[in-house]
Amino acid sequence: xxxxxxxxxxxxxxxxxxxxETEYHLVISLNDEVFEFNTDDLRESILxxxxxxxxxxxxxxxxxxxxxxxxxxxxxPIETLAGFKIFKKYNPSHRYAGGHDIAxxxxxxxxxxxxxxxxxxxxxxxxxxxxxxxLPEAFGDEIVREANIFGGCLIAPENNKFDQTILKAQQLGAxxxxxxxxxxxxxQVAPQTFGWNTNSLTKSTMLSGLREAIESGLLELxxxxxxxxxxxxxxxxxxDRDVDIRLATRHxxxxxxxxxxxxxxxxxxxxxxxxxxxxDDLKESNEAI
Numbered sequence: 001x002x003x004x005x006x007x008x009x010x011x012x013x014x015x016x017x018x019x020x021e022t023e024y025h026l027v028i029s030l031n032d033e034v035f036e037f038n039t040d041d042l043r044e045s046i047l048x049x050x051x052x053x054x055x056x057x058x059x060x061x062x063x064x065x066x067x068x069x070x071x072x073x074x075x076x077p078i079e080t081l082a083g084f085k086i087f088k089k090y091n092p093s094h095r096y097a098g099g100h101d102i103a104x105x106x107x108x109x110x111x112x113x114x115x116x117x118x119x120x121x122x123x124x125x126x127x128x129x130x131x132x133x134x135l136p137e138a139f140g141d142e143i144v145r146e147a148n149i150f151g152g153c154l155i156a157p158e159n160n161k162f163d164q165t166i167l168k169a170q171q172l173g174a175x176x177x178x179x180x181x182x183x184x185x186x187x188q189v190a191p192q193t194f195g196w197n198t199n200s201l202t203k204s205t206m207l208s209g210l211r212e213a214i215e216s217g218l219l220e221l222x223x224x225x226x227x228x229x230x231x232x233x234x235x236x237x238x239x240d241r242d243v244d245i246r247l248a249t250r251h252x253x254x255x256x257x258x259x260x261x262x263x264x265x266x267x268x269x270x271x272x273x274x275x276x277x278x279x280d281d282l283k284e285s286n287e288a289i
Contacts (some may be wrong), residue, residue: 069214069231074224084113084146087222088126094119096126096153097177097268099196099260100143101253102136102162111139111165112253113146114226114261115153116219118268123213125261126150128223130254140168147174151271156260159195166195177267196260206259213262221258229255 077085090096095118103109111134115127129146140157143165147155156177157165169176176194196202213219214230221227229252 069227072214072221072227074227075222081149082145083131084127084129084142084149085223086127086149088117088124090126090150091117091119092151092271095268095270096150097261097264098127098143098147098150098153098155099257099262099264100139100155100157100165101256101260102139102158102165103132103253104136104162108132110253111136111142112257113143114223114254114257115146115150116258116261116264118265119270122217123219123265125220125222125226125258128226128254128257130225135164136162137164137168140165141172144169144172144174153271154264154268156196156264158198158256158260159193160198170194177264196263198256198260206263210255210259210262219262223254226254226258229253230258 075087077087078089079086096115097118098113098115100114101110101112103111110130110132112130113128114125117124117126127146127150129142134142139162143155143157147153152175154175154177155169157169159166166176177196179193179197198206210219210230214221221230233252233255
């Protein structure tokens, strides 16, 4: 007598829906009360709060999950003025600053500018320029022209080699980044140095600062050429060597300008005084979120 086998019933596997991780997470503390926002409700929530809330520096932490440099998407400039690419509209209530890498204008390395808006979350590269033919003195005129598009904002040209650029910018009344120079005598008042000095110490600081900003999602590069430079940058490219200048081209000028611009985060100030802010300005200031 044969025993009939029970039919095997296959269990139906129910796939769990894939929940996309939030791209941004913002933690705000105000008067000992903590507020948390994610990507979906961040913009709506910020625009709904009181203006006085927005005016306070209360941002403690901004993190970004899963978006690396490889996934950073370039955008098209909204306008290009004589080679200067503009990616975002100017807002007088925002804090802007520019960093500038200067070359000799002999068809090798480029003189480059990068401007950053520090008032959005994340910060945005709003303007870029590069040319390997512009002479250092003419680049001083160019820098001032670019800065005036963003309200005559703070600029930080590299001061290592080509003084003509900084002298020209000074003559035109630019708002130049300054630092204290070296004191060589006792009781001597520290001289004022204009521009950003790139050396073995500051180079490491500004490169790691920019890398941390990109990895943490604190900065969007926006420019296709700048993103490519950041992707293919090699530390060995930045080792200073005494070689024939005719053979030395590094092709990371936009990246170095961006590094300098990012260092201006703590120094940039809005062109419009705080008391002149309107609620419309504050609403506009969060359009990039």
